[in-house]
Amino acid sequence: MSMMTLRLDAFLPYRLSVASNAVSARISASYRKRFGLKVPEWRLIAILAEGSEMTPQALGNAARIDKISVSRAAAALTQRGLIVARDHPGDGRSHLLALTPEGRSLYGEIAPVALAMEAELLGSFSGAERALLDTLLRRIETAAGADFP
Amino acid sequence: MSMMTLRLDAFLPYRLSVASNAVSARISASYRKRFGLKVPEWRLIAILAEGSEMTPQALGNAARIDKISVSRAAAALTQRGLIVARDHPGDGRSHLLALTPEGRSLYGEIAPVALAMEAELLGSFSGAERALLDTLLRRIETAAGADFP
DNA sequence: AATAGATAGTTTCATTTGCAACTATATGGA
DNA sequence: TCCATATAGTTGCAAATGAAACTATCTATT
Numbered sequence: 001m002s003m004m005t006l007r008l009d010a011f012l013p014y015r016l017s018v019a020s021n022a023v024s025a026r027i028s029a030s031y032r033k034r035f036g037l038k039v040p041e042w043r044l045i046a047i048l049a050e051g052s053e054m055t056p057q058a059l060g061n062a063a064r065i066d067k068i069s070v071s072r073a074a075a076a077l078t079q080r081g082l083i084v085a086r087d088h089p090g091d092g093r094s095h096l097l098a099l100t101p102e103g104r105s106l107y108g109e110i111a112p113v114a115l116a117m118e119a120e121l122l123g124s125f126s127g128a129e130r131a132l133l134d135t136l137l138r139r140i141e142t143a144a145g146a147d148f149p
Numbered sequence: 150m151s152m153m154t155l156r157l158d159a160f161l162p163y164r165l166s167v168a169s170n171a172v173s174a175r176i177s178a179s180y181r182k183r184f185g186l187k188v189p190e191w192r193l194i195a196i197l198a199e200g201s202e203m204t205p206q207a208l209g210n211a212a213r214i215d216k217i218s219v220s221r222a223a224a225a226l227t228q229r230g231l232i233v234a235r236d237h238p239g240d241g242r243s244h245l246l247a248l249t250p251e252g253r254s255l256y257g258e259i260a261p262v263a264l265a266m267e268a269e270l271l272g273s274f275s276g277a278e279r280a281l282l283d284t285l286l287r288r289i290e291t292a293a294g295a296d297f298p
Numbered sequence: 299a300a301t302a303g304a305t306a307g308t309t310t311c312a313t314t315t316g317c318a319a320c321t322a323t324a325t326g327g328a
Numbered sequence: 329t330c331c332a333t334a335t336a337g338t339t340g341c342a343a344a345t346g347a348a349a350c351t352a353t354c355t356a357t358t
Contacts, residue, residue, distance in 0.1 A: 008195040019286040020169035022293035093306040137168040144171035242336040
């Protein structure tokens, strides 16, 4: 009879999932309530705001969202006039997505709120702890072999 | 014109979600493929294996699963003969769930696999790093005010 | 230049999830 | 005791998600 000692409470995948869900629940509720955005929509906006126009594929890679969700999120954002698509000059199958002024303006409202929520979550963290957490999470991600489509 | 500097890549909720999804994807695929269990089902088994019989409510609290998912997971496990329910002696609305010998046996198979996967994920971590990660995740969870139903 | 196979993105369909309503029992006060 | 309200758990229905099929275009090979 083998002595098994797996405590769910101390099991990393569980801890990670619980922490992530707690954070997600709180933050996504806020995006949703205040700006009517779902998480993938918010991510697309954030990525587009960082740089210039991109293909759906590039967006998906940058935001870690599968192409189906990118497609749906982009459709919703286009519908609301927050992004626009233009034909891809070099590839007729694709297109380039960019924020509209309205999209940029919305971003201007959300970003500070997002940063404030992050600050609140990390309120008790020192800069070093924050950096460490970031590093540890990236290492786990790599170890999990985040084989993204 | 305000200078906004939110890089999604460095945004904690995003990092946490990406890491958690990468881990979940890998591990839950394994539960599913090798044992036919979904995550909530695995969690219920893990909690029941740690202690004795419990009500669905207590189980949900311990595993951080809402009552609907507990109900469904318990139904599936009962169906497969991995757990059994008996009437709650003090409350006719509730019942007590416990692992069957089959359930305990299945747990005996899964737990080592789960621990091995965890070990693989944390392969490059020192004991101190591991403990630190655990602590940081718990602090974030608390800060997020994991107001569980 | 024609065709076969690959790729970008969308859509359809099945599954999963979550909310709200429901049943049954319990509790506390008139 | 009887009623009103609260709680445990389940179920039905609608929204969200994911896999596979589909359309259009591109690329490589002949």
